[in-house]
Amino acid sequence: MATRQKTSRKAAAAIRRPRARAINGAAHAGDDIGLDALVGHAGYAVRRFQLWIFQDFIKTLATVDIRPTQYSVMTVIGANPGLSQMAVAKRLGIERARLVHLLDSLEERDLVSRIPSATDRRSHALHLTARGKTALAQFKRLAAEHERHVADKIGKDNRERLLQILACFT
Amino acid sequence: MATRQKTSRKAAAAIRRPRARAINGAAHAGDDIGLDALVGHAGYAVRRFQLWIFQDFIKTLATVDIRPTQYSVMTVIGANPGLSQMAVAKRLGIERARLVHLLDSLEERDLVSRIPSATDRRSHALHLTARGKTALAQFKRLAAEHERHVADKIGKDNRERLLQILACFT
């Protein structure tokens, strides 16, 4: 049953129907579906949580069209002007190849500028533009609003605890 | 500075070099790069953590070639035989379109089988094969080993707290 064409479902149904009832288990009508070992796995919970948190971030900052990764890049550059692309990539744990496209889009929107380094002609010194600085201030306000959504979802003190537990990854 | 060709870096360096020194900030030699507002964002910490945890899961289960999503699908099917693809997708929060390819690969490996539903000829009743059941038992042992890695990384009680905080997402 590797590949299935347009007519495969009908054919399979006709062939295997007689056996189906004996094999099928309970109907599982509603939401009584157990997760078994999955509930004890941190990775599963974290995946679901990250999905929720990123969607809320994107929605909350939809008016300014900024995604989480773009926000992290601008924040780090704003706090450390003159960083090289390599330094930003290493600090944020993203590939330097990926940062190229991120900076391309941010530079097109006049939020970030690549300035040739004075000491190393291979590297670029990254800076926020004037427009980027005022924009980042607004992004931070919206991001703070998103963070309040997180606190509303999991509880204010739970959020604090979470940040403390995961501090070793930042 | 939207597009850059092969020669753009050299040209830009030559043109802008005189201004560079005055504009560049401190050199940021080592690892004293601040994250500014990023440290207060749960999403950033969660993203870094999920990256780490998924990589460890993949590495720990590399010998059996099972990824986190595949493991979650097999676990849910194993605990609830006869589920439809729609039910599995909804329970795990993945798109039913995505589940198609996931099940295709698992079916090719003879771990899962799609059996035509007796009551609804549109849907498939999902079951583990005999081979899939014994394989899942081994996957669970390896996943438990991965979970111990998590506990080693963030602490045993911190892991418990994390699972408790994020329980509302599972």
Add this chain to the structure above:
DNA sequence: GAAAGATTGTTGTTGACGACAACAATTGAT
């Protein structure tokens, strides 16, 4: 019981993202 609307599995596309490999330009070490 026939028409209309909803559901299920499937296919396809799009875009963000991580990983990897190659390359030119440049730097630093020998």
Add this chain to the structure above:
DNA sequence: ATCAATTGTTGTCGTCAACAACAATCTTTC
């Protein structure tokens, strides 16, 4: 002067989420 390492860039590959369309089928409604 030469050789290895670094930096930015380009490209490809595979995973993943989101969305749209479609045929087959079920359910509702008249």
